[in-house]
Amino acid sequence: MLDNYASLNANWSYPTAIRFGAGRIAELPAALVAAGIGRPLFVTDPGLVALPIVGKALAILDAAKVPYSVFSKVDGNPTLANLDDGLAAYRAGGHDGVIAFGGGSAMDIGKTIAFMAGQARPVFDFEDRADWWTRADPKGIAPIIAVPTTAGTGSEVGRAGVITDPSDHTKKIIFHPLMLPKVVIADPELTVDLPAKITAWTGMDALSHSLEAWCSPFFHPMSAGIALEGMRLVKDWLPTAVADGQNITARSQMLIASSMGAVAFQKGLGAMHAMSHPTSSLRGSHHGLTNAVVMPYVLAFNQPAIDEKLAALARYLDLPGRSADSVVDWVLALRRELGIPHTLKEIGVDESILPDAARMAELDPSNGGNPTPLVAADYDRLFRNAIHGSL
Numbered sequence: 067m068l069d070n071y072a073s074l075n076a077n078w079s080y081p082t083a084i085r086f087g088a089g090r091i092a093e094l095p096a097a098l099v100a101a102g103i104g105r106p107l108f109v110t111d112p113g114l115v116a117l118p119i120v121g122k123a124l125a126i127l128d129a130a131k132v133p134y135s136v137f138s139k140v141d142g143n144p145t146l147a148n149l150d151d152g153l154a155a156y157r158a159g160g161h162d163g164v165i166a167f168g169g170g171s172a173m174d175i176g177k178t179i180a181f182m183a184g185q186a187r188p189v190f191d192f193e194d195r196a197d198w199w200t201r202a203d204p205k206g207i208a209p210i211i212a213v214p215t216t217a218g219t220g221s222e223v224g225r226a227g228v229i230t231d232p233s234d235h236t237k238k239i240i241f242h243p244l245m246l247p248k249v250v251i252a253d254p255e256l257t258v259d260l261p262a263k264i265t266a267w268t269g270m271d272a273l274s275h276s277l278e279a280w281c282s283p284f285f286h287p288m289s290a291g292i293a294l295e296g297m298r299l300v301k302d303w304l305p306t307a308v309a310d311g312q313n314i315t316a317r318s319q320m321l322i323a324s325s326m327g328a329v330a331f332q333k334g335l336g337a338m339h340a341m342s343h344p345t346s347s348l349r350g351s352h353h354g355l356t357n358a359v360v361m362p363y364v365l366a367f368n369q370p371a372i373d374e375k376l377a378a379l380a381r382y383l384d385l386p387g388r389s390a391d392s393v394v395d396w397v398l399a400l401r402r403e404l405g406i407p408h409t410l411k412e413i414g415v416d417e418s419i420l421p422d423a424a425r426m427a428e429l430d431p432s433n434g435g436n437p438t439p440l441v442a443a444d445y446d447r448l449f450r451n452a453i454h455g456s457l
């Protein structure tokens with residue numbers, strides 16, 4: 067039964083203005099005008115700040131005589147300290163908006179700086195729980211322009227930022243509808259120099275978003291449709307984007323697959339992300355890589371609940387056999403082709419993360435979107451399967 071949703075009742079929103087296409091970073095000054103920003107804080111990460119793509123974007127701002135300053139003190143998994151530093155830079159520079167330029171970490175911290183610019187309460191009071199977002203003063207939220215430079219997180223079309231809480235080492239999702247960027251510039255030319263490994267890992271993150279959204283039990287047919295097409299784009303283009311990074315068509319298709327994955331996951335995520343979040347928090351593992359490693363174990367574990375959905379996906383992707391097993395086989399083959407390890411052990415994660423990781427996975431917000439909600443004992447088994455390669 068494909069249409070077995072948890073409920074036929076939901077709130078939906080899809081509103082992001084995206085300027086998509088090669089070379090469109092040239093429209094950054096026009097996007098600032100459209101977003102009502104006169105004095106942006108340009109937020110990026112320390113790896114990007116020295117690269118030509120940042121230099122080119124800043125030269126475009128200079129040519130348009132836009133006053134700005136740059137903030138790039140962001141960790142791979144953004145922390146509360148990063149946020150505090152960013153807010154200090156925002157206030158010191160008298161800024162009135164943010165350009166969030168980069169991959170997931172730069173976009174998450176940039177969006178959260180803009181959100182926190184005028185709030186009186188501490189950031190974790192706005193964690194994505196119940197209606198905590200209504201605690202925020204909407205007038206204190208600065209406008210955001212998002213410019214993705216990786217194809218995976220899709221944070222440019224999302225209304226949240228993920229910040230690690232130092233008090234319990236968990237990643238917390240900070241959510242508010244006005245964290246949705248006013249304008250997105252999605253320029254595939256910014257992604258052509260991404261190393262093959264990062265292209266593969268971030269691309270697998272995009273796949274995990276669409277795949278978990280497709281499998282989640284929540285009612286959101288618009289997201290379901292987007293998830294399917296997002297996965298087709300990954301299947302048809304990720305191997306090319308990894309093998310030939312300069313291929314602008316493959317880079318374009320992966321950039322849109324990334325945005326589509328993030329739109330799709332309004333429908334929910336699942337155990338891949340519930341496992342990946344604590345693994346990254348506890349061991350610093352790359353988010354997309356971790357999702358890619360755990361992906362087939364989660365699919366196999368969930369298979370009784372998603373057999374028909376996976377078979378429908380196999381038909382859409384035109385996989386040999388057109389069954390649920392075909393999807394697992396395809397994921398395994400894709401991982402091999404992209405050079406992604408088969409076990410968590412191979413990426414430096416062993417049983418020492420248990421039982422903390424299993425307990426944290428149960429509590430992770432993504433667990434609620436898994437086809438069957440799991441408890442810590444289930445996650446303990448799943449982690450052991452993924453550590454030891456037991457499919």
Ligand SMILES: [Fe+2]
Pocket residue numbers: 219271274275339353357
């Ligand atoms: Fe993700």
